[in-house]
Amino acid sequence: MSPTNGIRRRAVGALVGATALGLTLTACTGSGSGGGDASTLVVYTGQAGDYQINFNPFSPSRIGGLGTIYETLFFHNKAQVSDPVPLLGTEQAWNEDGTVLSVTLRDGVKWSDGEDFTAEDVVFTFDMLKETPSINAGGFDGTVEAVDDTHVTFSFEEPTFVKGPDLMNTPIVPEHLWADINPVEDVIEEPIGTGAFTLKEFKPQAYTIEANADYWGDEPKVKEVRFISLSGNQAGADAIAAGTIDWQTGPIPDIQNTNKNFPNYEAFTQWQNQMVLATCSNADLGCTGPQTDPAVRHALYYALDREQLNNLAFMETANEISPAFTLTPSQDQYLTPVVTELSAPERSLADNAKESLESAGWALGDDGIYAKDGERLSLTVEVVTGWTDYITAIDTMASQAKEAGIELVAAQSSWNEWTEKKVSGNFQLAMDSLWQGPAPDPYYLYNYFYSSASGAEVGESAGNNYSRYDNPDVDAAIDELSTLPLDDLAARQEYFEKIQGAIIEDMPYVPVLTGGTTSIWNTAEFSGWPSGEDLYAFPAVWSAFDAAEIFKRLEPQG
Template sequence: MSLLTGMSRRAATLAGAAALGLVLTGCSGGTTSAGSEATLVAYTGQSGDYQINFNPFSPSRIGGLGATYETLFFVNKAKVSDLVPLLGTQQSWNTDGTVLSVTLRDGVTWSDGQPFTAKDVAFTFGLLKSNAAINNIGFDGTATAVDDTHVTFTFKAPAFVKGPDLLGTVPIVPEHLWKTINPTQDVVEKPIGTGAYLIGEFKPQAFTYAANPKYWGGEPKVKKIRFVALSGNQAGADGIAAGTVDWFTGPIPDIKNTKKNFPKYDAYTQWQNQMVLATCSSVQMGCKGPQTDPAVRHALYAALNRTQLNKLAFQDTASAISPAFTLTPSQDQFASAALTEKVAPMAAEPQKTAQSLEQAGWVKGADGIYAKGGQRLSLTVEVVTGWTDYITAIDTMASQAKAAGIDLQAAQSSWNEWTEKKGSGNFQLVIDSLGQGPAPDPFYLYTYFFDSNTGAKVGKSAGNNFSRYTNPEVDAALDKLAALPLDDQAARQPYFDTIQQAVVRDMPYVPVLTGGTTSVWSTAKFSGWPSDQDLYAFPAVWSSLDAAEIFKRLKPQS
């Protein structure tokens, strides 16, 4: 049984992600003239200097995933499509979904010259299973090297839904080096991988990828890629205007007229990742603050004027969002019939804000802000310095929230500090996006962000469930879904119903908008970018696995 059986029969097309912001300075080197030796300059939203870390399992890694460390297959999350073979060439499930067999590519070597074999794959998955902090996919099976080019994954129960994550998101690492590395703590300075690019020069202001001349797929046409650390979105927009940035996923002025304003560039927008105000939600897990009250979360949800927010912060590039996080409209078929609201209101509903708070015992004070038990309803939103679109979004939401009786403030910090706060639970609210996972199905978002197994007590490092949401009914429904084929919607829907009703009721992540991810890239210097006609990868420079595929497809313009 094929991994994606039934998925190609669903016409749901996914796209884009929340624009986070990117930039460039001249101090770290711009592009060379167009031609075969052109350097592609990219910016991923890094605010402040880079701190060297190429550990692919680390949440603070700065690069290497996809380009240096490859997965078994590439799963295109931008649209329903077949798996793209990488280190794996063939895969199939047994009939009951308990054994996944994978054939590996023969003749592949690590960049230090050692042979790549099935033992490396088995070792990698054993590493995940024995280290919960890096096991974001919840791998609980057994990986066995049958011989050098065949590996099997065995599970105690049907595990069809684990296929896309297992095959398309786990970076394979070399056993001969990683058997002495602590994957949760060690910083890897000189990564050894099988990918198309090697890590070249590193400086705090920039690091480079250099084409791997011995890559199994052939040396890529783009010989050098430089990632730069900058101050924020404005620097990225300035880099586009100056012609010194080649790929920038983030906002620039008048983005809809990019090609007219900057003839050597074009812009492309996709919609996929769903923007949220994520809360540290669970008192049981150690969260503290007004946001631990579901009534407060619902009040904030109702206070937002999403039409105004889209216009002021995102140049109308965002779109509607479902409170149940079924991507609309492409996943509407998964939305529970019991939901009273399948799409978040675009206008503010102040009466609902007041009702939510007052029924929970909050009383509006003389300053117009609600309070309860001597605690003023004041909330802080963590955001990365330089993410101008998100900062503008918080400012806009703060004005809207104040009108509804909620005090909302922004706290800016470096990307590293922001990541640490989010992972450790040291926050009240974080503005971020929930990714859709490796396949066009809401199961993956739910299992990533709502499964208690990927959360942690405040002070300990959480996986994707950084809101620390815990709900035994949701966990049980996810377990049931994990045992069902992806194409059996009739059997799966009752469990989706359970999850969605809990998600909407508890609202640990306050839905904002579905972000339109817009990339601006140089068409004068490079060809082969994704398009509507050939959407072979999700086009965002910070989506590492997708970016790696794009780098391999690009060609310098002569």
């Protein structure tokens, strides 16, 4: 596809171009960090409205701590294929048949309250996950044992190669504190971890983490990181213009000329997260509304004009998306013959949308909106207040969908309310994105979002599969894939074909576009940011484990 069609071909770590949003901005000449201590990094994650304190690393409403406070055994770089970075673990190895993973732990590590970190903490964490399905996002179903203080083994009844990265990416918590904690319901206000940072201060408008002087690794040169709350993307752009924040991942006007407009800043984009209209899809589990009909979901898929959407909502920084949710081009090898459309249509196919609806018994009403059994095809789309790009996207999609006889209505709420609606199943549609796993392989996305193991009845807390999709054939194929080595493509393809055929037919998540994740960061005040030459982490401030690695690499220049 050419750059002129509005959907840009993916290229790792590129500076991006975009159209201006119509705001008048002047060059920024002030200091980063709001003119404060040059060793304090001020970041904006997109938090709109006050923070509600919660540093429970397993809670969907957590506000932070992953990677910075709570460490994993290894860090897996989602941005490119590379060796895992040792953290609490130093070595890992599977046995030949993929049933036992042996991990050597780092010696001499202490929790930030001074207690020793040992293998028993690892055993406790994974036993807790196994006993609590709603937080067991990686689907751990094995046995973990402490060989001694610095060695653990994970054992499985069947080959489980693919679960290795998820196991190594699990935050480890201290047994001596968490033995009396409810990991689903409890809010953690004073987090204790092994990471390079500890919590210094919390306020609803901002919280600050500070460098851990007793960290097992090199103490970070960035002494404090302050996470601030603003009113949304517009406020984030204004803060860049004022020079009061050092890093945000989100849109600003005229991204192409970021450094010209703001000499202290650069823009950097990578394509990875896939935007969707997620649906509460499963009527058998209590979902209600027109979106429970697959024909409606397919109609939405064809109604969208993605070229126009990219122009109006995403400043042409988004990219094409596969209906099978394999990233293009890095995961094209995993596409199977069942995928007849390699990418979602760029332009609206309203006739296809109408055909899908009418074949399922929907009839066009006098008001131009389809109806069936007395129910109008009107759908509410949940979105977070202040997410201006998503709000613009929904407004644009509403206009497009109307041409196909579908009414879309946006409902804005706080991030906490939006999350609660998804988790509990109290929604029809939600504008969101599906994320990649720890390795560049579609298995992880399928396991996260399509496995019935992380679904739940409406009213109960779901895991990643908040669409509540439940297909035994997909579950079985995911299970089979978990037994095969990641590099055995020939053996894996038949299971990818089963999954891709089913999820395209059922479409619980309607593909929109692959979002261009753009960070704006202060290169005058801090060095060490990821680049095309050294993409050591996925460059997004809200991608917690990646951001934690970036915080450790940065060096103040003041």
